[in-house]
Amino acid sequence: MSTRTLVSETVIEPGTGKAFEVRRGQVFKIEQLVGGQCADFNCFNLHDYKEYFHTGRTRHMHGLNPSVGDFLWSAPPRERPMAAIVADTVDSNDILYSRCSAFLFEYQYGLPVHTNCHDMQAEAQREFGLTPDDVHDSFNFFMNTGIEADGRPYIGMNKSKQGDYVELLALMDLLAVPNVCGADVMATSSFELKPLKISIFEGDEQELAAIEERPELGTFTTQRTPADFKQSQIRVERELSRDPAYEPDFTNVPIQITDIPVDLDDEETALLEDLRATGEFGQTDAEVLRHVVHSWWITRYMRGPKHFEAEGAEG
């Protein structure tokens, strides 16, 4: 990594953030100058700001705590890898929690004027004409989180030390917007705000080529652009009104049901009865058999994380 050519180096101080143009193939590095600091992060397609990083799709693809080898995905209907995490010396990142905001500090702490990630993002992004409404849920680098046994999420003390870093390889031209998380009264940054160093490097063509061989970087017909939208223009009016010419056009509607008769032999019948007796897979033979078919397909053929109870493992 040390052989990369440095393009720029910037320190972002507590209470601030900064928007950076990062070109496809360049590497964006966030480094701990002191240690223990969470970096909230937004990013947008530099040529179409409506394509932006989506915590939800990224959670689906990589879980709650992505790290090296995982992508930052854009929101539906684009759904493309925007950047790849290519280095991470801590492996303690979060995409479960939303950005902190002014409201949280007023409601939970009685502090109506307080550094917060939403407002810092908004202020940093304003340099490129974006509004507070354009701030999206953040990728929280170096944020130590998890889920308790009872299902409640928690924020742990920050694990990063001085010199720790993460590196993102841009897979499209980006507006990358990190900020120094302002949550000094939460454990997020171990109860202290500290500066972060942002470096941009020219990329390595071989590294980019290797990433682009991943199946996620394929081209899929469902990755739509404004050219595919029935409503392709961005609204400028804030007031909403009904389009009298609107005609619903939902996918695969009407949903049509087909009966599939299946003759089972004695052995298969006994197996089906055993499955039904567990009470885990449906109430009727037909429900159980349908469960078997779909869970079998998921187990055998599904690409990516399976998100299926009992099947469990990532694909």
Add this chain to the structure above:
Amino acid sequence: MSGTKVSIQMNQQQVELLDDACARLGVPDRAQAVRTALREHGPELLQQAAAAKGGAA
């Protein structure tokens, strides 16, 4: 064959997946793909259910 006749209801999208399974398996009809799924995956599901029950006890 004595056994049982079961009729599964699937919508057109689910049938599309079943037809994909037919193609992957090289079987001529949907019923055959369903039976293959049951034979291949049924015992695994039974094991998982038993393990879950054992873990909960």
